[in-house]
Amino acid sequence: MKHRLDKDPEKWKDFGGNSPLISLFNSVLPIQDEIKAIINRETYPMQVKKYKYLISPIDRNMNLFFVLKGVVRGYVKDGTKEITTWISTENDVVGTIRNLFTHGDSDEYIQALEDAHLICIPHVMSEYLYANYREANFIGRVLMQKYYQSAEERAYLCRISSAEKRYKRFLQTYPGLIERISLKYIASFLGVRLETLSRIRTQGNK
Incomplete structure (x- = not known):
């Protein structure tokens, strides 16, 4: 079962008062207080129990997820067979990319393989930050480079x-x-x- 705290006014109480996504952004490039306020307002913590789903094909997902703790995997089905396409752990950002950038359907499931603690990142917030803050564009580019490096490693591994x-x-x-x-x-x-x-x-x- 998913447990989300997006409407809780004290949602960051256990995180020192700020979304952990701010620390991730600051590790790439220091961000201004205005961006921090947007991140604190729009992102939220989320917990998913072991073997439960963050996303399935029936969802119209428009979020990414920053993994604070736990292991999650992405997989697709070929008949009754499950094909694991990626596995991610702490400090990775995961999601079904096709939903976000093409607004199309995705066949992918995202499942927790351990009890998982995550930060939900609404795509609409990311798009707003990219459109209005130069440093957000730079940070997004650096994080995307990490994603592509991981994708390249997976492509090499399977060959x-x-x-x-x-x-x-x-x-x-x-x-x-x-x-x-x-x-x-x-x-x-x-x-x-x-x-x-x-x-x-x-x-x-x-």
Whole structure:
């Protein structure tokens, strides 16, 4: 179940009085108080229990999500088969991009694989900041570069022909994640059968 606090006047009480998104923005470039006020007003904290959904194809989602704590994945369905397209952890910004920029339908599900704490970022707020504040454009560009770097890594990972090499690359790219989530999601992400991944891990531990 989603638990959101967008209308709570004390929604940032547990975060030192400000949206954690402000710290993310400031880590790229210091922002003015006017932008901080907009972020505090428009964003809100959200909690999603393990295995529950942030987004499904029936939603007309117009938000991004900043992951404060937890692991989330994106996946699509091919018949009854679930294909994990990405996995993200703390300090990542996630969402269904097709909804935001093309206003089209998305086949993607976003699911929490641990109890997740997030900050919801309305797309309309992002567009307003980009249109009215030069520093917001710069920050958005830097964050988009990080997104594209992650997308490039995923594209490279899925094109490695050897399942064993894909797994080794995964361990390098996502250190510690193997201990946090079920192996079946990693197998889905790597495009290998669960039995194959289990065998690779067993051989690697010998």
